[in-house]
Amino acid sequence: MAKQLSTDVLVIGGGATGAGVAWDAALRGLGVVLVERRDLAEGTSGRFHGLLHSGGRYAVKDRPAAEECVAENAILREVAADTIEDTGGLFVTTPYDDPEYADRFLEGCRGSGVPVEEIDPAEALRDEPRLNPAISRAFRVPDAAIDAWKTVWSLCRGAAARGARIMPYHEVVAVHRSGDEVSGARARDVRGGEELDIEAGVTVNASGAWAGQLAHLAGIEGLRVLPGRGIMIAMNHRLVNTVVNRCQMPTDGDILVPIRTVSVIGTTDERVADPDELEISQDEVDAMLEDGERLVPGFKRQRALRVWAGVRPLYQASAEGDTSSRDVTRSHTLLDHSQVEGVGRFVTITGGKLTTFRLMAEETVDAACGQLGEPRPCSTRTERLPDSEEGEHYRLGSRLRKREQGLQDDQLVCECELIPRRRLEETLRRRGTRNLDDIRRSLRLGMGPCQGGFCIYRATGILHGLDGLSSAEANDSLRYFLQERWKGVWPVLYGDQLRQARLDEWIFQGVLDVGHLPQ
Numbered sequence: 001m002a003k004q005l006s007t008d009v010l011v012i013g014g015g016a017t018g019a020g021v022a023w024d025a026a027l028r029g030l031g032v033v034l035v036e037r038r039d040l041a042e043g044t045s046g047r048f049h050g051l052l053h054s055g056g057r058y059a060v061k062d063r064p065a066a067e068e069c070v071a072e073n074a075i076l077r078e079v080a081a082d083t084i085e086d087t088g089g090l091f092v093t094t095p096y097d098d099p100e101y102a103d104r105f106l107e108g109c110r111g112s113g114v115p116v117e118e119i120d121p122a123e124a125l126r127d128e129p130r131l132n133p134a135i136s137r138a139f140r141v142p143d144a145a146i147d148a149w150k151t152v153w154s155l156c157r158g159a160a161a162r163g164a165r166i167m168p169y170h171e172v173v174a175v176h177r178s179g180d181e182v183s184g185a186r187a188r189d190v191r192g193g194e195e196l197d198i199e200a201g202v203t204v205n206a207s208g209a210w211a212g213q214l215a216h217l218a219g220i221e222g223l224r225v226l227p228g229r230g231i232m233i234a235m236n237h238r239l240v241n242t243v244v245n246r247c248q249m250p251t252d253g254d255i256l257v258p259i260r261t262v263s264v265i266g267t268t269d270e271r272v273a274d275p276d277e278l279e280i281s282q283d284e285v286d287a288m289l290e291d292g293e294r295l296v297p298g299f300k301r302q303r304a305l306r307v308w309a310g311v312r313p314l315y316q317a318s319a320e321g322d323t324s325s326r327d328v329t330r331s332h333t334l335l336d337h338s339q340v341e342g343v344g345r346f347v348t349i350t351g352g353k354l355t356t357f358r359l360m361a362e363e364t365v366d367a368a369c370g371q372l373g374e375p376r377p378c379s380t381r382t383e384r385l386p387d388s389e390e391g392e393h394y395r396l397g398s399r400l401r402k403r404e405q406g407l408q409d410d411q412l413v414c415e416c417e418l419i420p421r422r423r424l425e426e427t428l429r430r431r432g433t434r435n436l437d438d439i440r441r442s443l444r445l446g447m448g449p450c451q452g453g454f455c456i457y458r459a460t461g462i463l464h465g466l467d468g469l470s471s472a473e474a475n476d477s478l479r480y481f482l483q484e485r486w487k488g489v490w491p492v493l494y495g496d497q498l499r500q501a502r503l504d505e506w507i508f509q510g511v512l513d514v515g516h517l518p519q
């Protein structure tokens, strides 16, 4: 018989939205259980472009989305400071862009409240010397970089500290209905196989691009969430220090975001049939590198580290028409199913941006409180997340500053991301995981220029030394990590990255013979 659990709010989905709902509900004093079928933020939230939007991108095409971004950008800078690097943003008109768009952009920003300042292109080029020297106009906006993993982890840690149960690797396999109401769900532990029945006062479907599939489990048909797939490529260093957008209607490959030690170009928007369809073609990679060339001449000669794809949850109210995914609003949708289909105690939140997760969570928990019949005020506008209490933004160099004192008496496991041994061990124990890919998401282990080539075998040894893990289990974890990294590396095997990949191959196949380690 399945184990039983009971709670006020069951949250399905451990991306930014679900984690935001868990944090908000826990702050309101509600009992919370969050279930995620994989690791936290392994869905779209961990596969996004890294941009805390100022709203500029939507200022012409989608004003409601722009207005939400402006407001949430300002709030997150206060309450989630540690997850944000305040890079600032630029919109630049390149020779490939319609020169008339710039005036519409300026007007759109002013109309939707996006702080904007036109500057001399020469000033933009002084700040960002690698930019296309032929830019004709430049605008400053408060774009920034935001770390989704840090955000989701802080939200979940904060919620857990207030009693929430956060359960990664638990997939909802059935939604329980009693008459016209949803009474909870059954989740399966995908690692151990056990099943768990969770009875809930209200069930929140925060499963992003999978929201239609989840609604189907609840017996609700026709909830259309279009999966809009986009690819991104990480380049091996910061080609720019400011988020740079091309000043034109949103299109492919028009934003370059500096993230930690690398920079990321993206993205595309292609409608796919299934949100788990993440394969990337060589043509897409070539086109994206070509797009990069328009922003930063010589882009294609730089070393590309890795490519990946994510899937936008784009809600479409009507089943009619064949809207292109770029034409669907970037605003979010809250569906209180008691009002839409007459199914009580079940709420779906989907669409939106990572930038607007807090607002989405606030509206969702308001609706959940309505279902529970006990309104409680929201405090996430002012309550700071764990690690953001000081209100200090992340800066390049923050990691070194934090660890400088201890680095001499601790081994450095990952040079690219400055991860010392003690921190790795603490995280392995705290997360209780044997999966080095989970640790990658928690610490950014293996995310820098060597892509794990020099650090991951050390981390495997440390994993093996901890808590009696057998060598076979540690080796399995190493092989899984290498396979996952390889998926993102092979489509960009050219130039220096090809050389690095050959070196890694000699280390792992030639020296360590990973293929024949004990299993």
Ligand SMILES: Cc1cc2nc3c(=O)[nH]c(=O)nc-3n(C[C@H](O)[C@H](O)[C@H](O)COP(=O)(O)OP(=O)(O)OC[C@H]3O[C@@H](n4cnc5c(N)ncnc54)[C@H](O)[C@@H]3O)c2cc1C
Pocket (backbone or CB within 6 Å): 012, 013, 014, 015, 016, 017, 018, 035, 036, 037, 038, 040, 041, 042, 043, 044, 045, 046, 047, 048, 049, 050, 051, 052, 053, 170, 171, 172, 173, 206, 207, 208, 209, 210, 214, 228, 229, 230, 231, 266, 267, 268, 309, 310, 311, 312, 313, 350, 351, 352, 353, 354, 355, 356
């Ligand atoms: C290419 C791309 C670039 C983007 N760039 C930006 C950007 O720069 N800035 C920005 O603000 N936004 C950006 N976005 C949008 C943003 O990433 C998403 O809107 C946001 O991450 C969605 O978060 P979510 O929590 O709703 O969904 P997700 O993060 O996908 O979370 C939903 C979770 O539900 C889980 N789930 C599904 N089914 C089940 C089940 N049966 N049981 C349990 N769990 C389940 C999934 O595994 C998943 O982890 C981008 C999106 C894409 C695709």
